[in-house]
Amino acid sequence: MLKLAMPKHEDRTPTIREVANLARVGLMTVSRVINNHPSVRPSTRKKVLAAIAQLGYRQNEAARLLKGQRATMIGLIVPDLSDAFFASCAHTVQHIARAHGYMTLVVASERDADLEVQQAELMANRKVSGLLVVTSTAQGDDRLRKLQETGLSIVAFDRPLTGIGTDCVLIENRAGAETAVQHLIDHRYRRIACLGYDEDVYTIQERTQGYSNRMLAAGLSPEIVPGLLTLEDVRAWIKKSLKAEKQPTAIFSLNHRTSTFLLQALKETGIKIPEQVALAGFDDFELAPLISPPFTAVAQSPVELATRSMALLLERIRGLRDGKTFTPAKILLPVELRIRASCGAHPKLNPRTPSPTRRH
Amino acid sequence: MLKLAMPKHEDRTPTIREVANLARVGLMTVSRVINNHPSVRPSTRKKVLAAIAQLGYRQNEAARLLKGQRATMIGLIVPDLSDAFFASCAHTVQHIARAHGYMTLVVASERDADLEVQQAELMANRKVSGLLVVTSTAQGDDRLRKLQETGLSIVAFDRPLTGIGTDCVLIENRAGAETAVQHLIDHRYRRIACLGYDEDVYTIQERTQGYSNRMLAAGLSPEIVPGLLTLEDVRAWIKKSLKAEKQPTAIFSLNHRTSTFLLQALKETGIKIPEQVALAGFDDFELAPLISPPFTAVAQSPVELATRSMALLLERIRGLRDGKTFTPAKILLPVELRIRASCGAHPKLNPRTPSPTRRH
DNA sequence: CTGAAAGCGCTAACAT
DNA sequence: ATGTTAGCGCTTTCAG
Numbered sequence: 001m002l003k004l005a006m007p008k009h010e011d012r013t014p015t016i017r018e019v020a021n022l023a024r025v026g027l028m029t030v031s032r033v034i035n036n037h038p039s040v041r042p043s044t045r046k047k048v049l050a051a052i053a054q055l056g057y058r059q060n061e062a063a064r065l066l067k068g069q070r071a072t073m074i075g076l077i078v079p080d081l082s083d084a085f086f087a088s089c090a091h092t093v094q095h096i097a098r099a100h101g102y103m104t105l106v107v108a109s110e111r112d113a114d115l116e117v118q119q120a121e122l123m124a125n126r127k128v129s130g131l132l133v134v135t136s137t138a139q140g141d142d143r144l145r146k147l148q149e150t151g152l153s154i155v156a157f158d159r160p161l162t163g164i165g166t167d168c169v170l171i172e173n174r175a176g177a178e179t180a181v182q183h184l185i186d187h188r189y190r191r192i193a194c195l196g197y198d199e200d201v202y203t204i205q206e207r208t209q210g211y212s213n214r215m216l217a218a219g220l221s222p223e224i225v226p227g228l229l230t231l232e233d234v235r236a237w238i239k240k241s242l243k244a245e246k247q248p249t250a251i252f253s254l255n256h257r258t259s260t261f262l263l264q265a266l267k268e269t270g271i272k273i274p275e276q277v278a279l280a281g282f283d284d285f286e287l288a289p290l291i292s293p294p295f296t297a298v299a300q301s302p303v304e305l306a307t308r309s310m311a312l313l314l315e316r317i318r319g320l321r322d323g324k325t326f327t328p329a330k331i332l333l334p335v336e337l338r339i340r341a342s343c344g345a346h347p348k349l350n351p352r353t354p355s356p357t358r359r360h
Numbered sequence: 361m362l363k364l365a366m367p368k369h370e371d372r373t374p375t376i377r378e379v380a381n382l383a384r385v386g387l388m389t390v391s392r393v394i395n396n397h398p399s400v401r402p403s404t405r406k407k408v409l410a411a412i413a414q415l416g417y418r419q420n421e422a423a424r425l426l427k428g429q430r431a432t433m434i435g436l437i438v439p440d441l442s443d444a445f446f447a448s449c450a451h452t453v454q455h456i457a458r459a460h461g462y463m464t465l466v467v468a469s470e471r472d473a474d475l476e477v478q479q480a481e482l483m484a485n486r487k488v489s490g491l492l493v494v495t496s497t498a499q500g501d502d503r504l505r506k507l508q509e510t511g512l513s514i515v516a517f518d519r520p521l522t523g524i525g526t527d528c529v530l531i532e533n534r535a536g537a538e539t540a541v542q543h544l545i546d547h548r549y550r551r552i553a554c555l556g557y558d559e560d561v562y563t564i565q566e567r568t569q570g571y572s573n574r575m576l577a578a579g580l581s582p583e584i585v586p587g588l589l590t591l592e593d594v595r596a597w598i599k600k601s602l603k604a605e606k607q608p609t610a611i612f613s614l615n616h617r618t619s620t621f622l623l624q625a626l627k628e629t630g631i632k633i634p635e636q637v638a639l640a641g642f643d644d645f646e647l648a649p650l651i652s653p654p655f656t657a658v659a660q661s662p663v664e665l666a667t668r669s670m671a672l673l674l675e676r677i678r679g680l681r682d683g684k685t686f687t688p689a690k691i692l693l694p695v696e697l698r699i700r701a702s703c704g705a706h707p708k709l710n711p712r713t714p715s716p717t718r719r720h
Numbered sequence: 721c722t723g724a725a726a727g728c729g730c731t732a733a734c735a736t
Numbered sequence: 737a738t739g740t741t742a743g744c745g746c747t748t749t750c751a752g
Contacts, residue, residue: 013485015730017730025738027740028740032731032737044738059730062423063426063728063730063731065422066422066423066426066728073465083447103467103486104466105465108455119458126421126463260646260650290623292652376745376747385723386723387747388724388747391746399722404721423745427748429747722751725750728745732741732743734740735739736740
């Protein structure tokens with residue numbers, strides 16, 4: 001006994017076959033139109049397109065994947081999505097991805113190298129077309145290279161993926177730090193401390209390097225204070241440094257978090273900025289001009305960083321699809337020193353006098 | 361002539377069939393083990409599990425999707441990923457999703473209702489198991505209900521999806537505003553202005569409502585100033601209000617952005633806070649205690665909001681899978697007024713005297 | 721409790 | 737230029 005195909009009541013999305021029937025052509029013709037293969041007569045293409053429009057046909061990603069195609073998704077891995085900088089990167093990435101028809105799979109590695117690689121592998125399993133990653137691996141993981149070898153485009157940004165030949169987009173961490181520190185030096189500060197944490201992270205290393213460079217070049221002795229993870233740590237350092245014979249007259253902080261702790265701790269202690277200690281730091285932030293005194297910072301652009309990274313990734317995805325080969329690119333983005341009042345050397349004022357205890 | 365299957369040199373991921381062969385069972389048994397069907401003898405299950413481990417088998421999502429299953433992905437739609445509040449939500453969502461084996465597809469609607477629905481549909485096409493959305497639609501879109509009817513779990517958070525029976529997780533916008541405004545009133549402020557923009561957004565409407573409630577209850581006349589989209593707008597309002605006969609002695613700002621503009625504009629103008637005008641606003645922020653004077657704000661918790669939303673979503677996904685039905689839940693989360701110096705009524709000080717021009 | 725067959729929607733490879 | 741065939745890896749019947 002024969003069973004007739006019951007018209008299912010569900011609202012399935014139409015298939016390529018239904019389009020073919022409506023357009024009175026074979027399925028392959030429809031497939032060709034969709035993937036705009038050249039060998040389809042314009043008139044046929046038109047018919048097919050009409051049928052597609054009429055039925056509201058949409059490609060079935062699952063079926064394409066099963067045939068070995070790549071998904072129209074890209075993966076994004078950052079250390080922490082709630083960090084304003086990475087959040088801004090994520091926003092930009094997602095925006096550009098969408099504009100190019102990709103969806104964005106996002107995950108935070110929570111600064112865990114293993115989790116990062118593991119998630120990259122999961123994304124690769126899902127056949128993403130490309131991967132954008134702010135790595136937390138000390139040395140580029142070998143498993144990432146494996147993924148790359150299977151034809152996955154990877155672009156590292158903010159931090160390079162060492163030991164693996166990937167494209168990367170970085171910012172001028174060292175030069176930025178040099179500019180800021182030199183600025184302090186130019187304004188007669190001699191005892192400049194450098195505070196931060198995460199000293200095994202590329203960006204911090206570079207910035208620290210920049211600090212040391214300028215200090216040494218000026219004949220000054222660097223005082224690097226790493227490991228300041230919490231507000232408590234910073235408080236403790238300030239307390240100790242207050243008792244020291246030679247207190248720093250200026251501080252260069254290596255990132256936003258440290259700057260924040262510093263501001264907080266200094267405020268609690270009642271130390272005057274910049275009279276008793278001048279401040280400058282890496283990473284600008286929205287409220288930097290609004291705190292008192294306005295905070296001098298090295299500004300980088302997450303939007304620019306993400307935009308360039310996505311552009312590179314899309315280029316690579318296209319290239320790989322067309323079977324081209326490349327040598328990894330390395331892009332360096334400039335930063336800008338925003339001089340405000342916290343460094344005691346606002347451009348509208350004269351350079352600071354040598355007197356370290358001046359009041360205004 | 362027969363073609364022998366060439367052992368492909370590619371590193372394909374092992375299939376269910378290979379596992380079956382290795383374990384010397386049929387494919388269905390393997391499938392059952394994977395989906396932990398009850399009807400598999402423990403000894404067989406063990407064999408299969410061993411084979412799976414040995415081969416490093418991983419489920420092929422594409423094949424499952426093609427058979428009509430749902431993807432182990434959830435979708436997240438927020439207005440703006442670079443907004444600290446939504447970024448924090450996204451971080452939390454992604455974290456919990458990962459802990460439950462889901463990946464997260466994320467997109468910013470850029471406050472465009474149409475884009476929002478369109479992206480929701482794309483995610484549904486990709487067969488996500490659930491959708492978390494901070495809606496920008498004025499009235500819940502009908503297309504969203506369609507999606508819901510196809511078996512997609514949707515949870516709205518921060519703003520409700522009106523006109524559609526979805527679960528939602530909101531915060532006490534109205535009560536929060538009431539608390540803040542009442543606090544100002546209790547401290548003898550009479551002319552309290554309420555500034556903001558986005559007055560067609562649910563949260564803003566609720567907060568405005570809360571403001572009006574308390575003003576009216578105290579016999580004061582509300583002065584609501586909407587449409588303040590830019591710093592320029594706020595500057596202009598201040599300028600105008602300075603000339604007015606009855607200047608406000610206090611301002612309640614409806615969200616973080618407005619607070620920021622206000623702080624900026626007030627600083628430029630040299631108006632003293634809280635002596636000339638007291639400030640309180642909705643949305644706390646990291647640097648609120650650090651600006652001068654420290655800013656009084658109504659704090660909400662994005663982490664809590666996202667956590668509750670994800671819990672609800674996961675519950676619904678499980679429920680739907682087991683064929684249960686529900687009545688939509690509505691969860692209201694509390695907020696907290698963080699009293700600092702900008703409102704001129706720090707708890708450590710005595711309530712403000714009526715004199716509006718007091719200097720300290 | 722276990723297995724064989726059928727087919728989800730698509731595309732690569734081969735006809736025509 | 738267009739059509740036909742054969743799976744991709746899995747799960748849903750249906751038989752044992």
